[in-house]
Amino acid sequence: MRQETAQEKAQHAAQETALTEAQQARIDRWLAQYPPDPAGRRSAVIPALHVLQDDNGGTLERHHIAALADYLGMPRAAVFEVATFYSMFHLDTACGRHKVNICTNISCWLNGADGLVAYAEEKLGVRLGETTTDGRITLVREEECLAGCVGAPMMVVDGHYHTHLTRERIDEILDGLD
Amino acid sequence: MSQEKVTIEIDGRTIGARAGEPLIEAADRAGIYIPRFCYHKHLSVVASCRMCLVEVERAPKPLPACATQVADGMKVATRSAGALDAQRGVMEFLLINHPLDCPICDQGGECELQDQALGYGRGVSRFVEGKRAVADEDLGPLVATEMTRCIHCTRCVRFLEEIAGDQELGGMHRGEQLRISTYTGEPLRSELSSNIIDLCPVGALTNKPFRFRARAWELLSFPMVSVHDGVGSHLSVHTYQGRIQRVVPRECSTINETWIADRDRYAIEGLAAPDRLREPLVKRYGEWHTAGWEEALSAAVAGVRRVLEGHGAAGIGALLAPHATLEELYLGGRVVRALGSANVDHRLREGDVSDQEQAPPFPYLGGTIAELEQADAVLLIGSYPRHEQPLIQHRLRKAARAGAQIMALGLRRFAWNFELAEEHAVAPQHLVSELAAVAQALGERKQRKLPQALRGLPGGSVSEPARAMAKRLLAGERAVVLLGNQALSHPQAATLRALAALIGEWSGGRFGVLAAAANSAGGWLAGALPHREVAGRPSAEQGLAADAMVRAQLPCYLLHDVEPEHDLWDPAAADAALRQAEHVVAVSSFASERLREVADVLLPLGAFGETAGTYVNTEGRWQSVRGVAQSYAEARPGWRIWCALAQLLELEGFAYPDIAAVHAEIAGACRDVQPSSRYPAELRSSGATSADGGSSSAPGRASGQGSGVTLALAGAVPIYAGDALVRRSEPLQQSPLAARLEAVVAPETAQQLGISHAETDEATVRVRVQAAAAEALELPLVVSSTIPAGTVWIPAGLAERAQLGPPFGTVTIEAL
Numbered sequence A: 001m002r003q004e005t006a007q008e009k010a011q012h013a014a015q016e017t018a019l020t021e022a023q024q025a026r027i028d029r030w031l032a033q034y035p036p037d038p039a040g041r042r043s044a045v046i047p048a049l050h051v052l053q054d055d056n057g058g059t060l061e062r063h064h065i066a067a068l069a070d071y072l073g074m075p076r077a078a079v080f081e082v083a084t085f086y087s088m089f090h091l092d093t094a095c096g097r098h099k100v101n102i103c104t105n106i107s108c109w110l111n112g113a114d115g116l117v118a119y120a121e122e123k124l125g126v127r128l129g130e131t132t133t134d135g136r137i138t139l140v141r142e143e144e145c146l147a148g149c150v151g152a153p154m155m156v157v158d159g160h161y162h163t164h165l166t167r168e169r170i171d172e173i174l175d176g177l178d
Numbered sequence B: 001m002s003q004e005k006v007t008i009e010i011d012g013r014t015i016g017a018r019a020g021e022p023l024i025e026a027a028d029r030a031g032i033y034i035p036r037f038c039y040h041k042h043l044s045v046v047a048s049c050r051m052c053l054v055e056v057e058r059a060p061k062p063l064p065a066c067a068t069q070v071a072d073g074m075k076v077a078t079r080s081a082g083a084l085d086a087q088r089g090v091m092e093f094l095l096i097n098h099p100l101d102c103p104i105c106d107q108g109g110e111c112e113l114q115d116q117a118l119g120y121g122r123g124v125s126r127f128v129e130g131k132r133a134v135a136d137e138d139l140g141p142l143v144a145t146e147m148t149r150c151i152h153c154t155r156c157v158r159f160l161e162e163i164a165g166d167q168e169l170g171g172m173h174r175g176e177q178l179r180i181s182t183y184t185g186e187p188l189r190s191e192l193s194s195n196i197i198d199l200c201p202v203g204a205l206t207n208k209p210f211r212f213r214a215r216a217w218e219l220l221s222f223p224m225v226s227v228h229d230g231v232g233s234h235l236s237v238h239t240y241q242g243r244i245q246r247v248v249p250r251e252c253s254t255i256n257e258t259w260i261a262d263r264d265r266y267a268i269e270g271l272a273a274p275d276r277l278r279e280p281l282v283k284r285y286g287e288w289h290t291a292g293w294e295e296a297l298s299a300a301v302a303g304v305r306r307v308l309e310g311h312g313a314a315g316i317g318a319l320l321a322p323h324a325t326l327e328e329l330y331l332g333g334r335v336v337r338a339l340g341s342a343n344v345d346h347r348l349r350e351g352d353v354s355d356q357e358q359a360p361p362f363p364y365l366g367g368t369i370a371e372l373e374q375a376d377a378v379l380l381i382g383s384y385p386r387h388e389q390p391l392i393q394h395r396l397r398k399a400a401r402a403g404a405q406i407m408a409l410g411l412r413r414f415a416w417n418f419e420l421a422e423e424h425a426v427a428p429q430h431l432v433s434e435l436a437a438v439a440q441a442l443g444e445r446k447q448r449k450l451p452q453a454l455r456g457l458p459g460g461s462v463s464e465p466a467r468a469m470a471k472r473l474l475a476g477e478r479a480v481v482l483l484g485n486q487a488l489s490h491p492q493a494a495t496l497r498a499l500a501a502l503i504g505e506w507s508g509g510r511f512g513v514l515a516a517a518a519n520s521a522g523g524w525l526a527g528a529l530p531h532r533e534v535a536g537r538p539s540a541e542q543g544l545a546a547d548a549m550v551r552a553q554l555p556c557y558l559l560h561d562v563e564p565e566h567d568l569w570d571p572a573a574a575d576a577a578l579r580q581a582e583h584v585v586a587v588s589s590f591a592s593e594r595l596r597e598v599a600d601v602l603l604p605l606g607a608f609g610e611t612a613g614t615y616v617n618t619e620g621r622w623q624s625v626r627g628v629a630q631s632y633a634e635a636r637p638g639w640r641i642w643c644a645l646a647q648l649l650e651l652e653g654f655a656y657p658d659i660a661a662v663h664a665e666i667a668g669a670c671r672d673v674q675p676s677s678r679y680p681a682e683l684r685s686s687g688a689t690s691a692d693g694g695s696s697s698a699p700g701r702a703s704g705q706g707s708g709v710t711l712a713l714a715g716a717v718p719i720y721a722g723d724a725l726v727r728r729s730e731p732l733q734q735s736p737l738a739a740r741l742e743a744v745v746a747p748e749t750a751q752q753l754g755i756s757h758a759e760t761d762e763a764t765v766r767v768r769v770q771a772a773a774a775e776a777l778e779l780p781l782v783v784s785s786t787i788p789a790g791t792v793w794i795p796a797g798l799a800e801r802a803q804l805g806p807p808f809g810t811v812t813i814e815a816l
């Protein structure tokens, strides 16, 4: 009886939500790496959010969260908590082709990150958290330590680390983006 | 946590504690107050606010008392220079972003932050930068928000997750941006949601309807108990100038802990509804006239006398609300008996009372409410405590979280807030046979045979779910079998009671009945019954039970706090009976249109908080309360109204000086009553032996006439529809749990109806529902796999569906 209900629930969730079969398969692969219990299912939330974000051109929408929460058996609010906590997820905001995260945490800050952020903002004509009008670059919101302190100040562009930044380096890197 | 006793020292005092318990708990027990925001004894410990920092000998830095476990010989200082300095530091950080809006904040005067800033903070703020502001939330009609005031203690988040069972709020974003939010902007759905108001240490979450009504220090507080289910949760009622302004929980570890249901808190919003009865009314030639008490009582009595002369005493019947006070129920019953009739009943929502002769003294839970959380296997029959007795659900949820196997055998599936071990939903005409199958499966394992009267109930072989339930019950060491509101209003309730009691016995556990109303139990003790007087003494005369009274179409009805279109088992029959009656006296707090149509005299009744009285809860606990609010206009306490009627009728023995004398009489009579939940296995009624419950046409088939499909009807009273007061509470009626009058069917059934749209929450089609000879009703249709095939679920207790009759039966449905 209990199994039936769980199955039905899963079926129900699948119908109602936007998860495609391919997405489910990819999420299931992650699920297989965690213990098969509610806590284990919760553990898969971050990779699963990446699956959905990647499929959706780099941003998440509310219905993705609802779908995933039902699929993983988590409260929706808990999935929203995760999706809003990490700067690698972009919920309810359209993103540009490239994502630029400039670290402003302690080591980078002591090495002048604030000035670099101001410089990048001026150069691109957008504030932190915004996207250039041509849809080219998103300056991701205030970023915490990205574990590149040895090369502070630093930033991450589309997942690649760039250390020992100067204004010139920023010009070079940002101008090189298509 | 071990039970090992240790000795510790706090502020120089030596106190005993249990090894490993949180230091703050040991201190609380010893009466040593340590400031705190995030800690709450019924919630998990997160130690996030750091307000409870204390110094512990040999610890290199101050430790949070809520997250520090007690160890033998520990020496703690809560007021040392180091501790005070740490507390002051935390306080300063907490106030950095807190607005200085105390003068316009509803929490002012009862704010933990305000108190602790005074007790542990600095006088002056050193923070001169800008404070942050947070966009507000809309959590629905019950809880008001001012999220800029939030200090992120996460008590609300933890409550909703850990106690209410659905984490509807979360900590969104992070760092400076952190805010408590639903993110989606949807209103809270939990039946316990408003407890977050009491938990919130600041003015971020406050009571929405109460907002700006009064300041905390202007209010007087009185102890009270809740009257909206059989739990009897402890409340404090706060009044201002004699009017009830708000309700808050009063701690009672054995009943409601520190929680109450939203229904317990917001029902008072109905107290001043526009149709509240302000003064006595008398109907003359079809017109209502305002009357003085004397005139109205005389009119009531004159009509009763006319009926006595014309039809004899048997023409009089009294229908008394099961949430009336014990004293009202007792006096109502005695007045009718003194007139020579025994037609009196408070079991207004029950249709089968054929086992009443052999029934125990009152429907009993079979133990205490608190004990429920120790159960390890529970079978709930026709019950959804989450909406019927929310604080019982809370205990069951605790049991489930501790590993109990909780099973539900019912008429549909519900949205439980814990994982059920088994859930089996059957059409109403199969509930008896499915329960019999559980008994049979138990009998097979225990080598016992069903008693003669119950044999032949299982239709053929024992079903898989029934077998599984029996197995789990037997595996439990502390099994509990409970009958809920839906089972009690089932047309074969007596058979269900017999079977459930037997299952309880055979599984070696306890059996109990979950009382639906505040005095469902008390009404039995008070003698508001056709066959028993006070304390279960046999009645000299045998009268008619509630439903029989309605069917008998008596010439005279006396109603006490009853709205016939809502509160009676068969509202259609009740309406017909009251319309044909010669004389109807309604003692009532409210005068709905329908009541005004059928009544001849309306006597205004003191409502919740306005009258003293006693309630006996589902565990048999007597709880008396005082009247704490001014009487509303001309309304009077019910016990006085009944005494006045008795005196005008020249009945002996109703000259009570006060309510205490009435209470003493009942209590004296009931002194030796022993609670019991034994029901006889031999049933007198013939209905019991037919597994089909006499439903004539087989549901689920296309019927002769037209394109309609015949379906079994089932329904329960929705959470905010149980009594006149709750029904008039605007905030509750605007909340997401308010009743929606819809017909819900299974996808298979929808197909039969020729509707082929997918399962949704939203109704897109309308159907015509026809019961017996009554006028057809048009309802929106919802398709849901929670409903067994062949059944249509339509909520009971709603005036708009009254023409359909009892909650259960057979209806024909046709898509429009």
Ligand code: SF4
Binding pocket: B149, B150, B151, B152, B153, B154, B155, B156, B157, B180, B199, B200, B201, B202, B204, B205
């Ligand atoms: S809203 Fe109140 S209870 Fe909830 S986290 Fe904020 S301060 Fe705590």
Ligand code: FES
Binding pocket: A103, A104, A105, A106, A107, A108, A109, A144, A145, A146, A147, A148, A149, A152, A154
């Ligand atoms: S502080 Fe910038 S990478 Fe660590």
Ligand code: FES
Binding pocket: B035, B036, B037, B038, B039, B046, B047, B048, B049, B050, B051, B052, B053, B064, B065, B066, B067
């Ligand atoms: S009460 Fe201990 S840290 Fe909040």
